[in-house]
Amino acid sequence: MLICHCKKVTDATIREAVKNGARSRGLVGRVCGAGTCCGGCLPAVDEILQAEREETPRGLPMLAVG
Numbered sequence: 001m002l003i004c005h006c007k008k009v010t011d012a013t014i015r016e017a018v019k020n021g022a023r024s025r026g027l028v029g030r031v032c033g034a035g036t037c038c039g040g041c042l043p044a045v046d047e048i049l050q051a052e053r054e055e056t057p058r059g060l061p062m063l064a065v066g
């Protein structure tokens with residue numbers, strides 16, 4: 001799905017950028033351009049950032065319980 005209409009960036013491209021370490025709006029913009037023009041897509045970029053952060057917590061070791 002197209003998220004950033006200005007730069008023609010899809011949600012898949014943004015997710016890939018986040019998985020590769022772009023963990024802020026600014027970094028996502030630098031990597032793929034999303035959010036760097038009118039800013040209208042930034043709420044959607046934030047949603048993707050949040051979803052990806054929850055999916056892959058950073059700096060927390062996975063603990064085996066039980």
Ligand code: FES
Nearest residue numbers: 004006037038041
């Ligand atoms: S829609 Fe993404 S910067 Fe305009």
